[in-house]
Amino acid sequence: MTAKTLSRIAVYAILLVAAFFFLAPLYVMLATSFKDADQIRAGNLLSLPTSLNFESWQLAWSTACTGVDCRGLKPYFWNSVTMAVPAVLISTAWGAINGYVLSMWKFKGSEVLFGFMLFGVFMPFQVVLLPMSQVLGFLGLSSSVGGLILVHCLAGLAGTTLFFRNYYTAIPRELVNAARMDGAGFWRIFWRIVIPMSTPILMVTLIWQFTNIWNDFLFGVAFSGADSKPITVGLNNMANTSSSVKSYNVDMAAAVIAGLPTMLVYVLAGQYFVKGLTAGAVKG
Known part of the structure; x- marks a missing residue:
């Protein structure tokens, strides 16, 4: 051998x-x-x-108690869907525009602005709980799904901007300059040239944001109300609900239900995530 x-x-x-x-x-x-x-x-x-x-799965989905609420994980699941889908799309689109501006339409102080935005990538989210709660109260979005969407968009903006900005710096500037000479403006260049070349980083950002938002517990428990709690909070409440006999099978089924969307995303789109991470790593 x-x-x-x-x-x-x-x-x-x-x-x-x-x-x-x-x-x-x-x-x-x-x-x-x-x-x-x-x-x-x-x-x-x-x-x-x-x-x-499958009885435990049915109980976990529709009739298990989370505190005094015995509707299972179903309402929490749909709260998470209602929250995650727009938050992922908005934060990704917002990050793409920011990355496009900071890489191809630089202005005086753009590098300084990008440097300040990077603080959001490394800043612990616990420090923004109090000011964010005050902002949500001022906007009238406290304890609502809309407030959670806003929080996740702002929390993910620094990361999505970093992803797109670093990816767009590898795009040949000659393409953008040629489009400018042909009369193309800001948005036409973005939609006709930049976005068609952004599939790898779009997949990375969408998967990354969906995973972070769906699995988030901190913002969900801090900013949600009785009717807007995401599935992570519902799962925690279900696991901590006291009963005469602990139903481990129901708790395990609930945990699988809560993690199933992110598992499916990585199973179905994991190859695109890896390709997107390595895209542009080696330039010939």
Whole structure:
């Protein structure tokens, strides 16, 4: 056996071990969600369910209690959809325009402005809770889905601007200069030249923003009201709801439901995410 073969076997072994550790929690969640109470009490944590029992999934979706509200995760799920979709689209479009301006239409002080915007990438979100709550109160958006959309757009703007600005700096300036000489203006260049070349970074930003917004708990628990809580808050309330017998199968089914959209996004569009991250990394 050659050294190259041994090296390849070692690499595969390490990857398999890493995959096992990463996938083990997901396996436990899925297996437990399909078990009934008797199987959970009598079985092993890693044992397979004797049959597929979807009752816990139905309870988690529509009738499980989160505090005194016994409507399951369904209203929280749709709150998250209503919040995440516009917030992702708005923050991505806003970041694309900012990146376009800061890379191709530079003005005096643009680099300084970009530097200040970078503070938003590294600033902990806890420091903006109080001023953001005051802004939402002033705008009349407190405890509403609209307020959460605004918060996530502002919180994600620095990151989306950074993504697009760095990507657009790799676009040949000759294309933009030629379009200007042909009479194309700001928006025509953006829609006809820049956006068609932005598919990789658009996919990266959309996936990145959707994951961050859907999985967010801090803003959801701080700025939502009784009827606008996202699914992460609903899941937390469900897991912490006291009952005479703890329904681990319902909690696990609820956790899978809460994480399913982001898992599907990465399964269906993960290849575009990797391509977008590597696009422009090597310039010939």
